[in-house]
Amino acid sequence: MEISRRSFLKTTLCIGGAMTFPVRLAKAAQPQGRQPSPGYGDLENRGQLAERIDQARAFLQECRLCPRECGVNRLAGEKGFCRATSRLMVYSAQPHFGEEESLVGKNGSGTIFFSNCNLRCVFCQNWPISHEGRGKEIGDDDLADLMLYLQQIGCHNINLVTPTHVMPNILTATRRAHLKGLRIPLVYNTSGYERVEILKLLDGIVDIYLPDMKFMDAGQAEIYMAGASDYPERRKNALLEMHRQVGLHQTDAHGIAARGLMIRHLVMPNRVAGTQEFVRWAAANLPKATYVNIMHQYHVAFKAFEYDQIQRSISTAEYIEAIDWAERYGLINLDPKSLAVRDFFMKHKRS
Ligand code: SF4
Numbered sequence: 001m002e003i004s005r006r007s008f009l010k011t012t013l014c015i016g017g018a019m020t021f022p023v024r025l026a027k028a029a030q031p032q033g034r035q036p037s038p039g040y041g042d043l044e045n046r047g048q049l050a051e052r053i054d055q056a057r058a059f060l061q062e063c064r065l066c067p068r069e070c071g072v073n074r075l076a077g078e079k080g081f082c083r084a085t086s087r088l089m090v091y092s093a094q095p096h097f098g099e100e101e102s103l104v105g106k107n108g109s110g111t112i113f114f115s116n117c118n119l120r121c122v123f124c125q126n127w128p129i130s131h132e133g134r135g136k137e138i139g140d141d142d143l144a145d146l147m148l149y150l151q152q153i154g155c156h157n158i159n160l161v162t163p164t165h166v167m168p169n170i171l172t173a174t175r176r177a178h179l180k181g182l183r184i185p186l187v188y189n190t191s192g193y194e195r196v197e198i199l200k201l202l203d204g205i206v207d208i209y210l211p212d213m214k215f216m217d218a219g220q221a222e223i224y225m226a227g228a229s230d231y232p233e234r235r236k237n238a239l240l241e242m243h244r245q246v247g248l249h250q251t252d253a254h255g256i257a258a259r260g261l262m263i264r265h266l267v268m269p270n271r272v273a274g275t276q277e278f279v280r281w282a283a284a285n286l287p288k289a290t291y292v293n294i295m296h297q298y299h300v301a302f303k304a305f306e307y308d309q310i311q312r313s314i315s316t317a318e319y320i321e322a323i324d325w326a327e328r329y330g331l332i333n334l335d336p337k338s339l340a341v342r343d344f345f346m347k348h349k350r351s
Contacts, residue, residue, distance in 0.1 A: 038185050040174050040205045049175050049205070056168040056201050060086050066118040066164050067195055067234050081226075082118040082165040083133055089115035089166075091135035093146045095155050100293060100335060102249070102257035103157060103187060103208075110150030110184070111159040112143070118165045119191045120226045121214070123268075123304035130162060131302070143173035144180065151184050156256050157208065159187040164194060171205065185258060192235035193228060199241045208249075208257055209242040211235070213265045216274030216281065224272075224310070232274075239263065240285065249291035249333065262291045267322045268298050270309045275322045283329040293335035294322050316345040 043049045059065050060074040070080025077085050095108025103109040113126070115135030128134045138146075147158050163170055174186065185207035192211035215221040215232055222229035242261050249260035265278050275294070282290060296319045298310075305311045323342040326334055 038178075038183060039207050040178055040186065041183065043204045044175065044178055049171075049178075052201055052205065053168065053171045053175060056171050056198075059198070060168055064195070065167060065198055067193055067228070067230055068118055081120075082116045084116045084165045086169075088138050088140065088143055088169045089133060089135040090138055090143065090146070091115050091129045093150065095150070095153065096159065099159065100210075100257075100262060101337065102251050102255055103159065103210075103262075105156045105254065105256045107154035107156060109157055109159040109187065110147070110155030111161060111189075112146060112150075113161045114163060114166050116165060117162050117191070119193045119228060119231075121191075121302075122224050122226075122307065123298075123301055123310055125297075125299070125301045126162075127302040140169050140172040141176060143169065144177035144182075147173060147177040147182050148180060151182055155184065157185045157187045158182075159189055159210075161189045162191070163188055164190055164198075167198065167202070171201075174205065187257075192238050193225075193231055194234065194238040196237050196241045199238060199245070203245045207246065207259045209246055209261050211239060211242060211261075211263060213239070213263050213278050213282075214273060216277035220272050220274065224307070236281065236285070243286055243290070248287060248289055260291065261286075262293065264293045264295055266295045266298050267314050267319055268310055269312050269314050269318065271318070272309050276325045279322075279326040279329045279331060283331055288330045289333045290331070291333045291335070292326060292331050294319075294326055294338045296338070296341055316349050320345055320349070 040049060043052070062071050063074050063080050064071065068081045072078035072080040074084065074086040079085060091113040093112045096111035097104050097108050099109045113129055115129055115133045117130035120131055124130050150158060160170055174182065186205065187208040187210050188202065188206045189210040190212070192213060213235060215224065218229040218232055221231035225231055239261070246260050249262050250258050252258050263282065265273065265275065267273060267275055282292060296314060299313050300311055320342055323334065323338065
């Protein structure tokens with residue numbers, strides 16, 4: 001189906017506040033090209049997807065969807081740490097071309113940014129969305145239509161950014177979209193601050209996990225992540241569960257991600273992210289072929305300038321050291337772009 005440029009801009013470059021959703025697609029979107037068999041489709045065929053949705057929605061009554069375990073009744077409009085009720089807030093939905101190559105492919109990763117966050121880091125690079133909750137309230141049917149539209153324009157996956165606190169809505173929308181033709185994989189793009197018990201509800205539904213691995217030290221996590229000193233342990237357990245569910249990163253014949261665990265680690269100044277400890281842990285606890293993206297994009301954002309250790313970008317030496325550690329501990333599936341950046345830094349570094 002040919003999509004006009006005007007239609008494309010109107011319906012997909014939607015930014016919170018001035019967002020125009022593709023309100024109810026007139027016709028069910030049809031998957032284009034290759035039609036993979038996503039996990040949620042298999043679960044639906046076995047008659048289990050609706051049951052999972054009921055189990056997930058039950059958590060909203062006394063919310064324990066994440067390790068904050070606020071216990072608030074979100075169905076009654078109460079808000080916990082993440083400031084979300086049971087209604088969805090979405091900031092944007094559009095093809096994204098800045099993600100990992102296997103997610104982006106030719107047509108982009110169908111990225112949906114959810115407003116609010118259960119972690120709220122002081123250096124958050126999306127703070128207007130995650131801290132201030134900018135976005136627009138929509139229904140689960142609208143989310144289903146957004147998913148279908150992203151598929152219709154050729155996106156290779158549905159990339160759910162900061163999904164943890166709205167997971168029940170996502171499952172509801174995924175089922176509705178699937179019944180109308182959704183066939184592309186779900187990418188669970190999370191901070192990693194997850195409860196294993198909750199992740200088990202996603203077993204067989206999520207095809208690709210894309211978690212962050214931010215800090216390895218409880219003290220650093222407490223300082224920079226709103227008191228979440230349990231983040232390192234929670235996140236380690238979460239990664240093991242994610243790997244159990246989806247295994248190693250797999251691509252199709254065109255190099256497009258189909259399934260698996262893809263870990264992101266953001267290198268931070270003055271080694272505060274614990275990069276060496278992270279790669280040592282990953283190499284010892286996960287297969288060495290686990291996909292790891294060691295990222296250099298840290299920049300001073302939001303309140304980071306108030307903290308001595310993180311009020312500058314990283315140096316080339318800090319990035320080179322990070323990749324070297326990963327290789328030294330034996331990780332053999334590092335993101336190709338991160339290796340290229342390291343090589344560029346090596347070539348141009350000052351003596
Ligand atoms: S999802 Fe939100 S309300 Fe629920 S436990 Fe986490 S922070 Fe609290």
